Amino acid sequence: MESFIEFIDVNLEFNGKPILSGISFKVCKPELVLILGPNGAGKTTLLRLIVGMLKPSSGFVRVLGRDPHRDRSTRRLIGYVPQRERIDPSIPMLVKDVILMGRLLSKQLPRIVTYKDEEEALNIASKLGIDDLWYESYSHLSGGEQQRVLIARALASDPRILLLDEPFSAIDASSMKHIVDTVYEEYRRGVCMMVVLHDATPLMEHATKILLLNKRLIAFGDPDTVLREDLLKETYMRTIHFYVRDGTRFMGGVDSHA
């Protein structure tokens, strides 16, 4: 069976400086993978390799059986939600424009918005509780609302793989709940989810796989086998407390995102 994501001994360097070394793992079926690691661990870089925006210095990346860097059409099957801070809020954009961007750019040229596109995009927005913001200016929204808009945009292209980069940084509780529910629901629908997190607590109960990263792959596997204090210490290079309360896993000692 064709795997969703496969890394085979991937190395990546920027100007001779190694950023990621010897990364190998395979995601065979739709999973909910949490990617954990400290600042500068290469988490964003790993996502960019999956999208095909970066080419490994050596090794192979396979996404749905294809090379995403060479075969650009693979990118239409991937939804990518970048770190929110990377977007310039001074550009006048309505929430509607941002969400439709996902639908439009997954089409071939010439890209034209149809009535059906708007309808589907609005449906996705209502799932995330942002349909009443449809005609608002994106830059006026709170951090959590902006994050939900970006997730709605990624879902609007109906991806088979969804990549989220730090979706919980600086957001309110209600946005967090909407996002956790949506992520879990999409996973249940058969979308393969890869979520980069600094602190895994919000999604811990739903995760099916954990990937610990710090320039190299520390561990990849089921939460029960990977979430050990020694492996977490190797990843974050300091002691991370990990505990289970009422059957729910918690991580302590991971600073709020720097």
Add this chain to the structure above:
Amino acid sequence: MLDILSPLLAKALIATIIASIVSASISPHIVLRGLSALGAALAHAALAGATLSLTLGINPTLGALVVSVIFAVLSGYGGERMGGRSDMVIGMIFGSSTAIAVLAVALSSPYISSAWRFLVGDVLGITDYELIELTSLGVATIIILIVFHGELKYTLFDPESAEAYGLNVRFYRYLVLLVASLCTVVNLRVVGSLLTELLIAAPAVIAYEFTHSFEKLRNQAIAIALLSSMAGFVVAIILNLPISGVVGVTMLLTYIAASILSVKRRRCGSRAHIRCVKEIFRE
């Protein structure tokens, strides 16, 4: 006083309308991408191309087009090499274009008055052939901007995600530079290289005060440019003043009025306003 229905005035009016629409359509892309200074530099490159062509005896529009496109591509490339900073490249374009223009004019004293036309514009002196050139370039610009509207907008707003969808962000950056150089050539005959920059930058800067949607920004920029250039045109004809100068001043006055009336500055949009109030009460 000139007859309103004279062919001279009609041609001038058409040229002014086309230049306003074309400039205002590209205006949001130039202003929001932080390329306003480049617009001015490209206008000088077009001037250098036009004056050089006069000296060499070739079609000045073609010369202006070639030189401004070359400089546009160079600025894109130079900006990439400098890690996105293009101010030095823009300075170089300014300096070298002015130098070329000065030399070209000096070498061809019989054409000195023609060169002056490119510097400050001479829309009343526009010929039928020039009007056709200007219209074709204007139509080409508008078609590119309409066809690639979404791509240009999205690569500007969020280049990283646009790239993740498979768009070639670099291609669209160069496309904006190309369209900007077409636009400066359109403006050269109408308002001249000195005022092109104002026509390209002002409409979006003014409209930015009033809207939060990219399309509305563009449409309002076009409306503002048309209104102020028409007003400027009429005043210039009545008072017998240079059209380009009056159009420039009208644009400036519109900008001052817009800043005073700005919706954004008085309240940052209703919802954001409510949020500000909520936050104050929470404290």
